[in-house]
Amino acid sequence: MKLYYFPPSPNTRKAHAVAIYLELPLELQLVNLQKNEQCASEFLKLNxxxxxxxxxxxxxxxxxxxxxxxxLASLLPNTLWPEDWRSRADIMRWQSWQLAHWYPICQPLQYENFVKPLLQLGDPDPHVIEKATEQFHKAAIPLNAHLAERKFLVNDSLTLADFSVASDLTYAIPGRFPLENYPHIRSWYARIEQLPAWEKTVPGGQ
Ligand SMILES: N[C@@H](CCC(=O)N[C@@H](CS)C(=O)NCC(=O)O)C(=O)O
Structure with a gap:
């Protein structure tokens, strides 16, 4: 199997980390977004x-x-994607929430506070940051409350849900995500960071 990937991307990270965790051999093919390789006709035939x-x-x-x-997780029996349908629905719940709500909130903070200064794309926009910060708190409060009673998001064991939601915290520090009041999110993410599959997919660490 081949993964066309861009290592700095949280979307790449969650898929790549799952493959590493499950010890699935992958050939890696870099698609350099900084060189617009995602717009090349050969790549557009794939996606x-x-x-x-x-x-x-x-x-x-x-x-x-x-x-x-x-x-990837359907290729072999494993606890990241358990066989029973309620667990799968619960995982899908968190993966849906991540795609629909968490990612669109985290992304502007990451872009304004980290990517813009890094790539010299202009000053961070305070209005975008203010709106994203407000939305961040709305999302972080229930996430923090959910994690107060559990080590992981579903069934109290590591699943695909954790890799999905954690991916958007990849740049939480340089993106200045306001996590100060959310100790349960921080301790859950610290558990994810200790996973070898997460360490091996740290942007710049490959
Ligand atoms: N919903 C997609 C999002 C993928 C996505 O936005 N990938 C970014 C990197 S994080 C990308 O390739 N962007 C290139 C572009 O938009 O031109 C997924 O989960 O795979």
């Missing part, structure tokens, strides 16, 4: 939406990181 990551397993091509995670 017409022009985004990473993309998985190729023989003649099967799959894009969208959550679908890739579920596909």
């Amino acid at each position: 017409p939406t022009g985004r990473t990551p993309v998985l190729q397993d023989g003649d099967f091509i799959l894009w969208e990181s959550t679908a890739i995670m579920q596909y």
Whole structure:
């Protein structure tokens, strides 16, 4: 199997970390977004939406990181994606929440506070930061409360849900995410950071 990937991307990270955790051998093919390689015609044949990551397993091509995670975890029995349907629905709940709500809140903070200064794209926009910060608190309060009673998001054991939601905290420090009042999110993320699969996918650490 081949993963077309861009290591700094949290979307790449969650799929790649699942493959490492499950010890699934992957050939890695860099798609350099800084060189616009996602717009090359060869890549657009794989993913017409022009985004990473993309998985190729023989003649099967799959894009969208959550679908890739579920596909990888379906290749062998494992506790990241347990067989029972209620666990899977619960994992899907958190993966849906991450895609629909968590990512769109974390992304502007990451972009304004970290990416813009890093790539010299102009000053952070205070209005965007203020709105994203307000939304961040709205999302972080229930997430923190959920994690107060548990070590992990679903069934109290590590699942795909944790890799999905954790991916958006990859740049929490340089993105200045306001996590001060959320000790349970911080201690849960510290547990994720200790996983070898997470350490091996630290941006810049490959
Ligand atoms: N919903 C998609 C999002 C993928 C995505 O936005 N990937 C970014 C990197 S984080 C990308 O390739 N962007 C290139 C572009 O938009 O031109 C997924 O989960 O895979």
